[in-house]
Amino acid sequence: MVSDVTDHIPSEFFTRNVAPAFGWWVVASIVVGILVTIGLILLVIPGIYLSLGLAFTLVYVATEDETAFAAMQSSWDLASGHRWRLLATFLVPGVVYLVIAGIIGVVLPTTTVVGWVLTALIGAVWAVFIQALLAACYHQLRGESADADGESDTGPADGGDGTARATVADA
Numbered sequence: 001m002v003s004d005v006t007d008h009i010p011s012e013f014f015t016r017n018v019a020p021a022f023g024w025w026v027v028a029s030i031v032v033g034i035l036v037t038i039g040l041i042l043l044v045i046p047g048i049y050l051s052l053g054l055a056f057t058l059v060y061v062a063t064e065d066e067t068a069f070a071a072m073q074s075s076w077d078l079a080s081g082h083r084w085r086l087l088a089t090f091l092v093p094g095v096v097y098l099v100i101a102g103i104i105g106v107v108l109p110t111t112t113v114v115g116w117v118l119t120a121l122i123g124a125v126w127a128v129f130i131q132a133l134l135a136a137c138y139h140q141l142r143g144e145s146a147d148a149d150g151e152s153d154t155g156p157a158d159g160g161d162g163t164a165r166a167t168v169a170d171a
Helices: 002-006 016-039 043-055 057-065 068-079 083-107 114-149
Strands: none
Touching: 002 083, 016 043, 016 057, 016 068, 043 068, 043 083, 057 068, 057 114, 083 114
């Protein structure tokens, strides 16, 4: 099923700017982690505010080939005016996950193998869901900002110079 799609993905998607993007991904992860931790230490609310504003940093590094600091600025700009919506969007699944994990923790303590495996599986499913939710928010907000600016999306898929490149959607 997946191999049918990956057979048609251009090879440049697997190799283009991988090393610099990975380096900037590491830098962005560290800087955002430090900023959010400092914000959480300063009475939680600043940490939540920072995490919502910087939520799309790694998305910009991975998809737009931006440096860590440019990606942080782009993420901050994209989240501006949408933080309450983002908070509501991520708070609901977070609360659901905590309730499910709490129930499992009571019924099957993590000291048992079954409890550990079940907790790990639910955590993995939740992590994938959150990443998909983040991607959906990114695309929705990018669409809103492009519509507001009257611009089209000019990311790495079209080179930004008018020359079309193959995209995953073309496969």
